[in-house]
Amino acid sequence: MGRPGFIFRNLMRHKARTFMTGFSVFLAFVLFGLLLALKQAFSFGVDLAGADRLITIHKVSLVQLLPIAYRYPIEQVEGVEVAAHFTWFGGYYREPNNQLPVFPTEIDSFLQIYSEFSIPPEQLAVWRGNRTGLLVGKTMADSFSWKVGDRISLASNIFENINGGNSWEFTIDGIFRGAGNGVDEFQAYMHYDYFNESRTFARDEVGWFLVKISDPADADQVAKSIDQIFANSPNETKTTTEKGFVQAFASQVGNIGKIVTFIMAIVLFSSLLVTGNAIAHGVSERTAEIAVLKAMGYTDLQALRLILSENLLLTLLFGGLGLLFAVVLTGALRFMLAKYLPGLALSGVQLLFALAVLLALGLISGLVPAYRAMALDVAEALSRR
Amino acid sequence: MLALLRQIVLVSWQSLLSIPARFSMTWISVVGTAGVVIVFVAILSIATGFKKTLNANTSTSNIIVLRAGSSSEMDSGFSGDQVTVIKSAILSANANQDVPVSAELYVVVDLEKKVTQQGANVPLRGVSGTASEIRKQFNIASGRYFEPGKRELIAGLGATAEFSGVAVGDRLTLGQDSWEVVGTFSAGQGVSESELWTDARILQSAYRRGDSYSAVYARLIEPESLNTLKNLLAEDPRVSAKVLPESEYYAQQSDTLYTFISVIGGVITLLMGLAAVFGALNTMYIAVSMRSKETATLRAMGFSNTAIVFSVLAEALLLGLIGGIIGCAVAYLIFNGVTVSTLNFASFSQIVFAFAVSPNLLVKGLMIALMISLVGGAFPALRAVRVPVAQGLRE
Numbered sequence: 001m002g003r004p005g006f007i008f009r010n011l012m013r014h015k016a017r018t019f020m021t022g023f024s025v026f027l028a029f030v031l032f033g034l035l036l037a038l039k040q041a042f043s044f045g046v047d048l049a050g051a052d053r054l055i056t057i058h059k060v061s062l063v064q065l066l067p068i069a070y071r072y073p074i075e076q077v078e079g080v081e082v083a084a085h086f087t088w089f090g091g092y093y094r095e096p097n098n099q100l101p102v103f104p105t106e107i108d109s110f111l112q113i114y115s116e117f118s119i120p121p122e123q124l125a126v127w128r129g130n131r132t133g134l135l136v137g138k139t140m141a142d143s144f145s146w147k148v149g150d151r152i153s154l155a156s157n158i159f160e161n162i163n164g165g166n167s168w169e170f171t172i173d174g175i176f177r178g179a180g181n182g183v184d185e186f187q188a189y190m191h192y193d194y195f196n197e198s199r200t201f202a203r204d205e206v207g208w209f210l211v212k213i214s215d216p217a218d219a220d221q222v223a224k225s226i227d228q229i230f231a232n233s234p235n236e237t238k239t240t241t242e243k244g245f246v247q248a249f250a251s252q253v254g255n256i257g258k259i260v261t262f263i264m265a266i267v268l269f270s271s272l273l274v275t276g277n278a279i280a281h282g283v284s285e286r287t288a289e290i291a292v293l294k295a296m297g298y299t300d301l302q303a304l305r306l307i308l309s310e311n312l313l314l315t316l317l318f319g320g321l322g323l324l325f326a327v328v329l330t331g332a333l334r335f336m337l338a339k340y341l342p343g344l345a346l347s348g349v350q351l352l353f354a355l356a357v358l359l360a361l362g363l364i365s366g367l368v369p370a371y372r373a374m375a376l377d378v379a380e381a382l383s384r385r
Numbered sequence: 386m387l388a389l390l391r392q393i394v395l396v397s398w399q400s401l402l403s404i405p406a407r408f409s410m411t412w413i414s415v416v417g418t419a420g421v422v423i424v425f426v427a428i429l430s431i432a433t434g435f436k437k438t439l440n441a442n443t444s445t446s447n448i449i450v451l452r453a454g455s456s457s458e459m460d461s462g463f464s465g466d467q468v469t470v471i472k473s474a475i476l477s478a479n480a481n482q483d484v485p486v487s488a489e490l491y492v493v494v495d496l497e498k499k500v501t502q503q504g505a506n507v508p509l510r511g512v513s514g515t516a517s518e519i520r521k522q523f524n525i526a527s528g529r530y531f532e533p534g535k536r537e538l539i540a541g542l543g544a545t546a547e548f549s550g551v552a553v554g555d556r557l558t559l560g561q562d563s564w565e566v567v568g569t570f571s572a573g574q575g576v577s578e579s580e581l582w583t584d585a586r587i588l589q590s591a592y593r594r595g596d597s598y599s600a601v602y603a604r605l606i607e608p609e610s611l612n613t614l615k616n617l618l619a620e621d622p623r624v625s626a627k628v629l630p631e632s633e634y635y636a637q638q639s640d641t642l643y644t645f646i647s648v649i650g651g652v653i654t655l656l657m658g659l660a661a662v663f664g665a666l667n668t669m670y671i672a673v674s675m676r677s678k679e680t681a682t683l684r685a686m687g688f689s690n691t692a693i694v695f696s697v698l699a700e701a702l703l704l705g706l707i708g709g710i711i712g713c714a715v716a717y718l719i720f721n722g723v724t725v726s727t728l729n730f731a732s733f734s735q736i737v738f739a740f741a742v743s744p745n746l747l748v749k750g751l752m753i754a755l756m757i758s759l760v761g762g763a764f765p766a767l768r769a770v771r772v773p774v775a776q777g778l779r780e
Contacts, residue, residue: 166454248504252735259427259431266420266657
């Protein structure tokens with residue numbers, strides 16, 4: 001019988017114990033995977049922020065509006081390629097408490113800024129020509145079962161329509177795909193002209209400008225230049241990199257990362273104890289047997305490797321299954337929770353990290369028992385029988 | 386029956402006495418259980434604290450009037466004329482008795498959060514007249530109230546603690562104007578303590594809001610006059626407004642986050658709890674197998690199976706209880722009262738709150754610990770008596 005077979009047989013000797021230990025490792029890593037996905041969701045898509053994009057907001061606060069005319073001076077700044085403006089529409093679909101990211105914008109500058117979005121050309125052409133057209137990200141369209149051509153009405157918590165009331169009519173003209181993990185696919189864009197001409201107040205005012213610059217290395221300089229233009233005006237601006245802005249927003253919500261890390265540490269520590277305990281007990285039960293192996297010519301190192309491999313096989317197998325299950329679960333939850341938590345995702349990097357943690361867990365929890373097996377004195381162990 | 390009880394007590398006592406001898410095994414299940422309880426209590430204390438702050442110091446006799454169709458003060462709005470209409474409706478709903486009324490403008494200002502040193506949306510509330518009378522436990526904590534008509538503001542205790550530049554004596558620059566912080570206030574640890582307050586008129590001009598307000602707060606003499614007021618406003622074509630009790634308004638704001646955190650906490654606890662059950666099962670199976678000879682001896686001496694089963698369960702429950710108590714104690718010591726601030730998505734502004742490890746949470750934590758140990762102990766307990774006595778003695 002080869003060594004892998006031997007290790008396997010040893011694990012199968014106490015089926016119940018192996019299964020229970022394995023299942024607790026499995027659960028720990030399902031949870032580990034889900035927590036990583038949760039952490040990702042609360043980074044609010046910071047990894048999607050373009051390095052060549054700046055965001056200009058009102059200095060007093062994000063909710064103060066800026067004159068739309070600011071666009072032209074911004075575009076005159078050296079190093080700026082294009083500036084697009086966006087406004088928070090405060091739109092919702094049937095559930096007033098669940099505001100959706102819907103933004104009025106101008107199509108040409110929008111397309112230049114978000115060159116990573118892919119929109120079928122024929123849909124784009126229709127959207128361009130239709131004043132009340134809405135361009136919707138795939139995740140958002142899926143979660144409300146919207147199809148191209150559907151007529152929908154969104155309500156706004158903020159803007160009333162000149163026709164009276166806060167209901168706004170749209171046609172779904174296009175569905176776009178984003179560049180990343182789905183966060184950017186949970187948004188929608190409407191035509192600024194329709195929005196501006198139909199709203200009852202704050203005409204010609206917009207929420208913020210997204211500025212594309214030619215060289216990311218100049219970001220700080222360009223940001224300064226923009227803010228200087230409007231210094232000492234009634235509407236002073238604050239310009240930051242898009243990444244810095246998203247990070248600042250995430251930190252407004254709170255240090256979710258820290259809380260999640262704290263939970264992960266406890267989960268791993270418990271898992272370490274359970275696995276270590278089970279394997280240690282297995283070794284102490286088999287003292288005599290290991291002594292016999294050594295008497296037959298097993299070296300100390302081989303004994304160590306035997307126990308370590310046993311533990312590694314157990315943890316990697318069940319932990320790996322746990323991670324796999326977490327990936328599947330995240331996929332399902334992401335669709336179900338798209339309305340509330342659009343960024344739920346497990347990236348390749350995160351999975352590699354989880355695997356490294358799993359490997360470390362397998363090694364560390366097996367260390368003490370494996371060392372005990374290695375240091376076992378044959379004569380003494382056999383005489384104890 | 387009494388004999389059985391005596392047996393149970395005897396065997397259980399004996400097995401409890403032997404726990405220290407098996408310390409290396411048992412502490413693992415204790416720690417595992419404690420871990421679950423810590424995580425459960427910690428997560429739920431966030432939800433509880435948030436809810437507590439939003440619902441503290443709100444009153445059912447206070448009402449808030451918002452623009453129909455708006456979801457919070459942030460996106461509500463009335464013109465000065467409309468506010469006059471609303472005020473007179475409030476007056477007649479209260480049988481023309483004078484009640485405290487305050488038309489308020491709610492905006493946010495970008496201030497640096499001390500912990501993160503990043504900007505955050507801090508609520509800035511312009512109030513008029515009797516705003517501080519409406520909030521029941523409003524008290525000036527230091528300095529003085531702002532003087533109407535001046536660029537002065539007062540800061541809630543939570544806001545002063547969490548954000549830079551709003552301590553008494555600081556000057557705050559909003560646009561081209563500079564404001565002086567002249568005092569701090571407490572408000573029954575409620576949501577107002579996260580806010581900055583100033584004169585509504587001054588704030589209107591600073592934010593160039595003309596003569597507009599976000600909401601009207603008032604105290605009703607009889608809670609029943611709420612419906613009268615609703616009807617009066619519904620019939621008036623000059624305003625489209627919705628009226629709701631202050632308590633309901635803030636309860637709505639806390640609901641989403643409370644549910645969200647509770648669900649996430651529940652899922653995490655469930656998964657961790659299951660993993661801990663397997664840990665406990667392992668521990669108890671090992672404990673039982675280590676004592677199989679002892680158990681068999683007892684049974685040979687005539688102790689009943691029931692007594693043996695109970696002794697194993699008693700051991701498991703005791704370990705679970707210890708784990709639960711450790712978990713509750715650790716969670717309480719680390720988390721209770723820790724003050725943080727988060728973005729309240731409903732009003733898009735910061736709210737300062739403290740983690741609240743309530744007695745209710747601690748009880749739930751202990752229940753979870755006992756449940757884990759009960760399940761983890763039941764199967765090994767049955768195993769202990771299933772082995773034939775003769776075989777048990779030989780092992």
